[in-house]
Amino acid sequence: MAARKPATSRRKPKPKAKQKPLTARTADRHVLYQRAVQAPETDARFYDRWFRKYAGRPLRVLREDFCGTAVLACHHVKRHPDNRAIGVDLHWPTLAWGRIHNVRPLLSAEQQTRLSLLQKNVLDVRRPLADAILALNFSYSVFMTRSDLLAYIKNCHRSLQPGGVLFLDAWGGPDVLVAKTDKTRHKGFVYEWEQRAYDPINHRIQCAIHFAFPDGSRLRSAFFYDWRLWTLAELRELFVEAGFTTVDVLWEGTDQKTGGGNGVFRKTVRGGMDEAWIAIVVGQKAK
Ligand SMILES: C[S@@+](CC[C@H](N)C(=O)[O-])C[C@H]1O[C@@H](n2cnc3c(N)ncnc32)[C@H](O)[C@@H]1O
Structure with missing residues (x-):
């Protein structure tokens, strides 16, 4: 039996390096955005769950439009060995930041082969056909006219597998x-x-x-x-015009303590007169 080391010879745990307080000079805006605005692990699980409800199968090929730093796409890839993701964004420096700060630290070499990041306009990507397309944090609001947004939603419809699902989030209220x-x-x-x-x-x-x-x-x-604020009525009409056979609105419930959103979304046909609301428009392509 090995002799027990006397307690005194045990290595003291290294004191945690005290982090310097953040300042405008030292902070990285993408890190702060991800911490304040995004919840990529939760979102990857959330959209997988809703996709299964609609399609009756697991979400394997995800396209994240307007992906920015692609952190959600990374978490989708990590969820299952058969998962693939395509992230699309116009802005090369943001994609490059995502590669360095999200893709490399979060994904193994094998997982990285299941992620493609495309520096392209979302209007110009159709292949590979996706199971689901996400356009989150209202990013599609860059389209200022009905015809431009319709062109985008039509392109999503063409880019989906039969039974595939497009999810757009929306916001509003007085x-x-x-x-x-x-x-x-x-x-x-x-x-x-x-x-x-x-x-x-x-x-x-x-x-x-x-x-x-x-x-x-x-x-x-x-x-x-610089966005156009789209209404749910307009979005629903555009989804139908683009060819989606099922179009639903998922409405977020209210946290009774704070009066804010509670993160629980339900399929709803009538919204309330909330001061501010968040909803998700879901369009499913015919199976
Ligand atoms: C609000 S950020 C969204 C970041 C992330 N998806 C999120 O949910 O927080 C919008 C991103 O859309 C990109 N973008 C704007 N117009 C685009 C277009 N037509 N095609 C592709 N990307 C576009 C911008 O470069 C920017 O990175």
Whole structure:
């Protein structure tokens, strides 16, 4: 039997390196965005579950449109050895950041072979045919006209397998139309969502994300969005026009304590007069 080492010779656990407080100079806007806005593991599970409900089979080939840093696509690939993902984004520097900070640390060499990142316009990608397409955080709102958004939704329809599903999230309610900045505290920084301008004539809306740090420094307009605010009625009509045979709205429930969303979505035909709401439009292609 090996002699037990005297307690004194045990190595002391290394004290955790004290992290320096974040400042505007040291922070990385993509890291902060991912921490404040995204929940990629939860989302990968969530969309897999809803896809199974619609298609009756597991979600294997996922296309993440407007993927940015592709962190959700990475988590989809990690979920199952047969899962594949295609991430599409126009912006090369953001995709490159995603490769370095998400793809390499999160995925093994084998898993990386099941992920393709395409620097392309979402309007120009059709193959490989996907089981599901996600366009999240309202990214499709870059399309300012009905005909442009219809072209996008039609392209998604063509890019799906029979029985495939397109998921778009949407937001609205009177609170969205008010010029204001909502602040949420996170570890080491404050996330600020600014609703800067809204034009009721053309439904254009300008929003920005800022980050504030304990030393008083700020990353102003770390992200800026010039969007059209689409209504659920318009989105539903466009899905039908694009050829989707089933079109549903998943409506988020309310947390009774906070009055905010509770993360639980149900298929709903009537929404409520909520101050602010988040919903998901689901379109399924004929099987
Ligand atoms: C709001 S970010 C979305 C990031 C991530 N998908 C999320 O859910 O948070 C929008 C992304 O869409 C990209 N983008 C905008 N227009 C595009 C287009 N026509 N085709 C592909 N990507 C586009 C931008 O480069 C940007 O990275």
